[in-house]
Amino acid sequence: MVFTVDRELQSLPPEIAAKLSHLLKNLPSDAREPIVNHHFISKSFFEALGFLSNECIPDFKTGNGGDAVDYALRKNTEDDSFLHTKTSPYILVELKGRDINLEYGKGSYKTTVRQLKRYFLAPKCKSVQWGIITNSKHIQLFRKHGKTIFPATPCLEINPDNIVEITYQIRKKIEDTSRALTVAVYNNKGGVGKTTTVINLAATLTRQKKKVLVIDFDPNQHDLTDSLDIQPGEYKFYNCLKDKQNLFDIKQAICPYTKTFKGGITLSFDIIPVDDQLAKIGEDQIRQEISPHSLRKKLESLKYEYDYILIDAPPNWRYYSISAIYAADVVLIPIKPNDINSLRNTAITIQQYIPEIQQSRQEKTQGLEWGAIALPIFFNGGNITDAVKVRVKNAIAKIINQAKLENNFDLTSYFFSRYIPGKNTSIFEMPNSAYIANSAFDSIPASYRYKVAYDYYSQLAKEYFIQ
Numbered sequence: 243m244v245f246t247v248d249r250e251l252q253s254l255p256p257e258i259a260a261k262l263s264h265l266l267k268n269l270p271s272d273a274r275e276p277i278v279n280h281h282f283i284s285k286s287f288f289e290a291l292g293f294l295s296n297e298c299i300p301d302f303k304t305g306n307g308g309d310a311v312d313y314a315l316r317k318n319t320e321d322d323s324f325l326h327t328k329t330s331p332y333i334l335v336e337l338k339g340r341d342i343n344l345e346y347g348k349g350s351y352k353t354t355v356r357q358l359k360r361y362f363l364a365p366k367c368k369s370v371q372w373g374i375i376t377n378s379k380h381i382q383l384f385r386k387h388g389k390t391i392f393p394a395t396p397c398l399e400i401n402p403d404n405i406v407e408i409t410y411q412i413r414k415k416i417e418d419t420s421r422a423l424t425v426a427v428y429n430n431k432g433g434v435g436k437t438t439t440v441i442n443l444a445a446t447l448t449r450q451k452k453k454v455l456v457i458d459f460d461p462n463q464h465d466l467t468d469s470l471d472i473q474p475g476e477y478k479f480y481n482c483l484k485d486k487q488n489l490f491d492i493k494q495a496i497c498p499y500t501k502t503f504k505g506g507i508t509l510s511f512d513i514i515p516v517d518d519q520l521a522k523i524g525e526d527q528i529r530q531e532i533s534p535h536s537l538r539k540k541l542e543s544l545k546y547e548y549d550y551i552l553i554d555a556p557p558n559w560r561y562y563s564i565s566a567i568y569a570a571d572v573v574l575i576p577i578k579p580n581d582i583n584s585l586r587n588t589a590i591t592i593q594q595y596i597p598e599i600q601q602s603r604q605e606k607t608q609g610l611e612w613g614a615i616a617l618p619i620f621f622n623g624g625n626i627t628d629a630v631k632v633r634v635k636n637a638i639a640k641i642i643n644q645a646k647l648e649n650n651f652d653l654t655s656y657f658f659s660r661y662i663p664g665k666n667t668s669i670f671e672m673p674n675s676a677y678i679a680n681s682a683f684d685s686i687p688a689s690y691r692y693k694v695a696y697d698y699y700s701q702l703a704k705e706y707f708i709q
């Protein structure tokens with residue numbers, strides 16, 4: 243469902259802004275949920291977000307048992323009134339009173355986020371793109387793309403002085419929803435299957451009718467470009483990244499990768515390959531010439547054209563991987579299960595490297611963007627016997643305890659994909675497959691050629707991306 247929105251809106255209309263700030267100012271400091279709802283949220287906040295009262299359904303049944311989210315919002319269209327059909331919700335709002343502390347990291351904050359995530363994935367919420375949690379003291383916006391959920395803003399403290407600007411910024415984000423999810427595939431360990439994952443995930447998603455762009459951002463090795471036998475065109479991505487005046491159109495750097503199969507079926511995805519200029523430029527020179535924020539900026543115009551933008555990052559923590567993660571919404575981390583050191587490296591990536599990038603995204607956006615988050619790790623291609631599983635589980639338990647004790651950082655949900663408190667269960671496993679390994683020399687993704695490989699990567703796509 244497509245909605246018409248006012249992209250020209252420069253600020254909230256003055257009378258709406260004044261009312262929003264006034265009502266927040268008059269809320270009692272101990273206002274419980276019904277008061278926050280009746281005297282602020284339903285009276286003014288939804289209007290400020292651009293919704294009419296008949297576009298907001300209270301206690302919306304999510305289709306998951308008796309679960310009901312406090313509000314579901316969606317604009318009416320000419321022939322479809324949301325209140326009437328109750329279909330295709332667009333935003334979910336989980337509301338709390340001021341007695342519930344929604345400050346980032348607090349127990350009640352974590353519980354509320356988990357609650358929102360459960361609603362997001364419920365049967366009647368497939369169409370949902372955004373979620374908000376607020377108690378009128380704090381507010382946070384979350385994005386949902388397919389099955390993938392990530393914070394779109396930090397958890398922001400609100401008051402009568404900043405509520406107008408914050409609501410306006412949230413409104414701008416929800417009225418300008420990008421089509422693409424940008425995924426950086428990264429591990430600072432080499433040879434864990436990053437490039438193989440990018441290629442086969444791209445191919446699998448195209449078989450599921452998704453439009454995909456792949457970026458080879460490992461210019462020293464350019465394995466992705468080579469293994470698919472891509473010949474970069476005249477136009478150099480290097481020039482585009484370097485261009486501060488936007489004279490170069492990034493689309494010119496894109497090469498299509500197309501395969502036609504028996505029966506005339508054609509499948510394709512797009513690639514930005516490594517060009518000879520990028521391949522030969524050194525780390526020092528690129529740091530001087532091109533900001534690590536450039537990739538994100540250049541991808542901006544493509545976010546409305548693709549469903550997925552997948553970035554293949556190199557195995558180190560230097561310019562290209564920093565740029566890739568700065569550009570991403572989420573980071574997918576393959577791991578070799580029989581390598582305990584790579585588990586420790588991963589903990590460092592999640593606790594230190596990714597938060598560094600989040601910090602710089604927040605600084606660059608005046609605190610309005612959170613920055614990429616790590617998705618739960620997955621085991622790629624190792625021989626996962628029961629003995630290995632036990633060893634790995636013990637090693638992970640040790641790493642999680644250490645992170646908690648030393649840095650007060652909870653790594654649990656980054657290691658276990660279906661994490662529910664008290665039941666930290668499984669880690670997704672991509673099997674070791676000769677079909678996958680051998681395809682590296684065939685210049686065709688295994689998941690285009692072999693059903694078994696397609697099935698494996700479909701499971702991966704289902705685990706992380708497809709609802």
Ligand SMILES: Nc1ncnc2c1ncn2[C@@H]1O[C@H](COP(=O)(O)OP(=O)(O)OP(=O)(O)O)[C@@H](O)[C@H]1O
Binds near residue numbers: 432434460556622682
């Ligand atoms: N699921 C799998 N089953 C079998 N072989 C695999 C699988 N995934 C990756 N491989 C093989 O593992 C090797 C390393 O994979 P790949 O080049 O994708 O790793 P990488 O992390 O990108 O490496 P680098 O760090 O050098 O960029 C390749 O030979 C690839 O074919």
Ligand SMILES: [Mg+2]
Binds near residue numbers: 436437438463554
């Ligand atoms: Mg690689």
